[in-house]
Amino acid sequence: MTGQRFAELHLDHVRRAFGDTLALKGMDLTIKGGEFVALLGPSGCGKSTALNCLAGLLPLTGGRITLDSRRIDDLPPEKRGFGMVFQNYALFPHMSVRRNIGFGLSMRKTPKAELTRRVDEAVRLVQLEEHQHKFPAQLSGGQQQRVAIARAIVLEPPLVLMDEPLSNLDAALRLEMRTEIRRLHQSLGLTTVYVTHDQEEALALADRLVVLRLGEVQQVGSPEEVYAHPVNRYVAGFMGYRNMIPVTVTAQDDERATVRADGVELVGVKREELADHAVAAVRPEDFAVVTEAGENTLDATVEIVEYHGREQAVEARLRDGTQLHVRTNSRLAPGDAIRLKVPVERVLVFS
Amino acid sequence: MKARPAVWLTWGALAFFMLNLAGIVGAVVTNSFAESWFGTWLPDGYTGKWYGEAWRDYRLLDVLVVTFQVAIAVVVISVLIGVPTAYALARRNFPGKKLLNVLFLLPILMPPMTYGIPLATVLYKFHLAGSMAGVIAANLVPAVPFVVLTMTPFIEQIDTKIEAAARMCGANTVAIFTRVLAPLLVPGILAASILVLVRTVGMFELTFLTAGPTSQTLVVSLYEAMSSAGIRPQQMVDSMAVIYTGSMLLLLVIALRFVNPTQLVTRLKEPA
Amino acid sequence: MTAVLERASLRHRLAEKGVDRVLWLLVPGAVFVVLLFVYPFLYGLQLSFQPKSGGSPFQNYVTFFSDEYLAETVWITLRLGLPAALFNVLASIPIAFRMRGRFRGKRALTTLLVVPITLGTVLTAEGLLAFFGPTGWFNRIWLALGADEPARLTHNYWGVLFSLIITGFPFAFLLTLSYLSGIDPTLEQAAATLGASKRQRFRTITMPLLAPGLAVTFCLSFVLAFSVFPSAVMVGNPAGETHVMSIAAYETALRDNDFAMGSAIAMLMALVMLIVIGVVLIWRTTLYRGATGGKG
Numbered sequence: 012m013t014g015q016r017f018a019e020l021h022l023d024h025v026r027r028a029f030g031d032t033l034a035l036k037g038m039d040l041t042i043k044g045g046e047f048v049a050l051l052g053p054s055g056c057g058k059s060t061a062l063n064c065l066a067g068l069l070p071l072t073g074g075r076i077t078l079d080s081r082r083i084d085d086l087p088p089e090k091r092g093f094g095m096v097f098q099n100y101a102l103f104p105h106m107s108v109r110r111n112i113g114f115g116l117s118m119r120k121t122p123k124a125e126l127t128r129r130v131d132e133a134v135r136l137v138q139l140e141e142h143q144h145k146f147p148a149q150l151s152g153g154q155q156q157r158v159a160i161a162r163a164i165v166l167e168p169p170l171v172l173m174d175e176p177l178s179n180l181d182a183a184l185r186l187e188m189r190t191e192i193r194r195l196h197q198s199l200g201l202t203t204v205y206v207t208h209d210q211e212e213a214l215a216l217a218d219r220l221v222v223l224r225l226g227e228v229q230q231v232g233s234p235e236e237v238y239a240h241p242v243n244r245y246v247a248g249f250m251g252y253r254n255m256i257p258v259t260v261t262a263q264d265d266e267r268a269t270v271r272a273d274g275v276e277l278v279g280v281k282r283e284e285l286a287d288h289a290v291a292a293v294r295p296e297d298f299a300v301v302t303e304a305g306e307n308t309l310d311a312t313v314e315i316v317e318y319h320g321r322e323q324a325v326e327a328r329l330r331d332g333t334q335l336h337v338r339t340n341s342r343l344a345p346g347d348a349i350r351l352k353v354p355v356e357r358v359l360v361f362s
Numbered sequence: 363m364k365a366r367p368a369v370w371l372t373w374g375a376l377a378f379f380m381l382n383l384a385g386i387v388g389a390v391v392t393n394s395f396a397e398s399w400f401g402t403w404l405p406d407g408y409t410g411k412w413y414g415e416a417w418r419d420y421r422l423l424d425v426l427v428v429t430f431q432v433a434i435a436v437v438v439i440s441v442l443i444g445v446p447t448a449y450a451l452a453r454r455n456f457p458g459k460k461l462l463n464v465l466f467l468l469p470i471l472m473p474p475m476t477y478g479i480p481l482a483t484v485l486y487k488f489h490l491a492g493s494m495a496g497v498i499a500a501n502l503v504p505a506v507p508f509v510v511l512t513m514t515p516f517i518e519q520i521d522t523k524i525e526a527a528a529r530m531c532g533a534n535t536v537a538i539f540t541r542v543l544a545p546l547l548v549p550g551i552l553a554a555s556i557l558v559l560v561r562t563v564g565m566f567e568l569t570f571l572t573a574g575p576t577s578q579t580l581v582v583s584l585y586e587a588m589s590s591a592g593i594r595p596q597q598m599v600d601s602m603a604v605i606y607t608g609s610m611l612l613l614l615v616i617a618l619r620f621v622n623p624t625q626l627v628t629r630l631k632e633p634a
Numbered sequence: 635m636t637a638v639l640e641r642a643s644l645r646h647r648l649a650e651k652g653v654d655r656v657l658w659l660l661v662p663g664a665v666f667v668v669l670l671f672v673y674p675f676l677y678g679l680q681l682s683f684q685p686k687s688g689g690s691p692f693q694n695y696v697t698f699f700s701d702e703y704l705a706e707t708v709w710i711t712l713r714l715g716l717p718a719a720l721f722n723v724l725a726s727i728p729i730a731f732r733m734r735g736r737f738r739g740k741r742a743l744t745t746l747l748v749v750p751i752t753l754g755t756v757l758t759a760e761g762l763l764a765f766f767g768p769t770g771w772f773n774r775i776w777l778a779l780g781a782d783e784p785a786r787l788t789h790n791y792w793g794v795l796f797s798l799i800i801t802g803f804p805f806a807f808l809l810t811l812s813y814l815s816g817i818d819p820t821l822e823q824a825a826a827t828l829g830a831s832k833r834q835r836f837r838t839i840t841m842p843l844l845a846p847g848l849a850v851t852f853c854l855s856f857v858l859a860f861s862v863f864p865s866a867v868m869v870g871n872p873a874g875e876t877h878v879m880s881i882a883a884y885e886t887a888l889r890d891n892d893f894a895m896g897s898a899i900a901m902l903m904a905l906v907m908l909i910v911i912g913v914v915l916i917w918r919t920t921l922y923r924g925a926t927g928g929k930g
Contacts, residue, residue: 373732389760447664566863603756606757
């Protein structure tokens with residue numbers, strides 16, 4: 012099975028309002044055929060709105076969507092021919108697995124023989140041969156998930172839309188299905204738009220990430236780009252920079268910024284034009300517990316220690332009261348005075 | 363557990379109520395089998411002849427056929443009109459929805475007499491009163507809103523995502539109704555139909571106001587029989603009343619198989 | 635930036651307001667309600683302002699309130715409808731309370747309580763006349779217990795009230811029970827762990843959550859009782875103390891063929907009913923009406 016490929020899907024200033032609030036404030040995005048794009052952001056960022064607009068389930072307030080320069084945003088969902096996997100799967104409870112999967116084909120009046128063949132193929136693809144005559148209520152969450160995916164891809168749609176498909180599964184199953192989705196995408200090459208609030212999932216699956224916040228696109232890029240080079244403090248926070256230390260800027264050039272935090276000088280990578288006050292973003296795992304004084308070190312007191320197996324998650328506090336999250340192999344106890352060192356390239360300074 | 367007086371009072375009052383009720387029903391049933399019964403504890407003798415006479419004299423077969431025809435017509439039409447209406451009202455917010463909601467609630471909230479008399483007047487104007495069509499039309503007035511009211515929770519409990527999924531699979535509105543919604547709504551439609559059937563068979567005022575001699579339902583001819591009781595023995599009216607109650611009881615037993623009465627207000631559970 | 639801010643298509647802008655093809659489904663229902671309910675009602679309303687005997691448009695209403703026999707029907711109807719509805723609602727609370735939870739024979743008892751729905755007004759009336767009549771079983775026992783004369787319980791106010799209770803109670807009970815089973819029992823358990831006694835739990839937890847449902851139950855019970863017609867004729871005293879509004883409306887319209895006056899009485903009936911329901915529903919708005927934590 013290969014999808015009917017298109018060259019380019021274009022979102023042109025797509026807006027969507029709910030009452031007076033803009034859930035999507037003019038989204039521009041180009042999706043190339045065969046790509047796996049993840050829309051990433053917390054709840055309320057507009058990612059599901061964007062997906063539903065693409066599907067045609069939500070009318071646009073403004074803007075347009077074009078598929079290879081053909082305007083599609085005024086087509087009803089059933090005429091767009093996209094596949095969709097819903098968060099709660101939305102399987103038809105009164106139909107067997109096979110009839111669920113074959114529903115779209117029968118809507119298209121596919122001849123019986125071809126329908127049987129293609130449903131067989133889809134059932135095999137998601138490994139549901141043993142369960143194909145059962146009803147959704149008799150299946151586990153993971154199996155229902157497979158049915159939902161099979162139902163979406165059996166039509167070989169030009170675009171597959173996935174709305175947080177893994178969020179209802181438990182942690183182990185989520186990892187397994189994640190691999191499954193990646194495998195299906197690699198073997199079928201179906202263009203996919205995937206909505207999630209889980210940065211790890213997005214990084215693992217997507218060719219390209221779109222980070223959204225309050226209805227606005229923050230950053231678009233490959234997983235490596237977004238992970239290593241977040242463009243602002245919001246994206247950084249979402250990519251695991253849990254420490255946002257308030258600092259005053261003492262010097263800056265094109266690449267570096269020297270800042271003062273808790274009475275100590277820190278040097279970091281300058282990511283934006285800076286005024287006097289800024290934040291220094293550091294990942295918990297980039298701190299190293301050291302003994303001797305030196306450049307880029309902070310003194311802190313350990314407050315809470317959580318045991319995580321190989322590592323410890325530590326909450327420590329600077330003298331000025333700023334709280335720090337640290338992950339370390341060193342064995343620490345509450346009350347310990349520690350010195351934390353962080354490499355210059357691992358400190359990102361945002362305005 | 364010590365017996366609290368409040369509990370005993372509740373059960374006691376209920377038992378007293380039930381005892382009186384049994385007496386009321388018992389008196390009618392006893393009389394319908396009585397040879398004659400005047401001023402004694404129990405009748406002089408028993409006979410089943412009154413049922414036969416009532417059946418012949420009141421032409422009960424014809425009446426039952428009319429009742430059945432009216433009830434079935436009302437059920438079918440009210441489901442055909444009510445289900446799509448309930449769907450649109452449950453799923454869309456549009457200007458004027460509040461007004462429409464009130465309009466669909468009023469016929470249930472209003473005593474049938476208040477709109478029955480103007481309705482009968484209008485039906486007389488269009489020469490529909492007295493005919494079966496008129497009786498059916500009058501009975502539809504509370505039946506359609508009742509279907510809307512009963513169906514709304516059934517429709518609301520169907521996840522809109524399921525319809526969205528069907529649309530994404532390429533189903534148009536007709537296909538969504540016939541292939542997805544209708545099979546899921548069967549329990550609700552059954553419940554609504556049975557309840558409308560019971561209500562229509564029991565509806566006195568509207569049928570009374572609009573029926574002619576050939577379009578009377580059982581409950582109206584029962585009333586007419588009782589009003590003109592002087593002519594025929596009391597026992598005949600009573601045996602007819604027992605026939606009426608028997609058929610209503612049958613309907614209710616069927617209804618209770620499909621509808622859990624305590625779930626009329628709270629949302630109905632997902633059909634298995 | 636403004637260059638790309640073009641307006642969405644008309645279809646979308648209408649859909650935004652909830653106007654799309656789904657609304658066609660409303661057409662049969664809307665036509666029905668206008669044709670068979672709104673139009674007759676408005677027709678009746680304007681007819682009521684065209685008195686049969688001519689004169690001022692308000693003549694029918696003036697006649698109604700100046701004729702003591704007619705004006706009194708309002709009080710007669712309220713005197714029957716309000717106590718009957720109140721009794722049915724109040725009596726169903728303790729019984730519904732005992733019916734919560736699972737126990738053996740619950741379904742049988744529920745069915746038994748619902749059965750009076752099937753009796754119908756005529757059988758109820760016949761039964762009341764026979765059972766409570768001067769030589770009926772009730773009065774035989776009553777006399778055997780030492781009373782001097784039989785209790786007069788038929789062909790008067792009491793007969794009609796009993797009839798309203800018998801036909802109305804199952805309905806009120808069902809509604810109350812379903813509202814009550816919609817209240818999450820763990821709320822009461824939570825209150826119990828916080829030290830609330832049975833009585834306190836009822837007063838502070840269950841009652842406030844149940845009250846809005848009771849208001850609706852009262853309204854619907856009142857509608858049933860207020861439209862009393864056949865039983866008022868059969869077990870009451872239709873020319874006297876149970877000359878209710880329905881009887882007046884029916885007799886004027888269909889026996890005396892004065893549809894204008896009959897419509898006027900029907901309109902007044904609707905008005906009185908709406909006033910009572912309005913008062914109850916306004917009181918209801920002062921209550922908590924959110925989720926009751928029940929199933930579903």
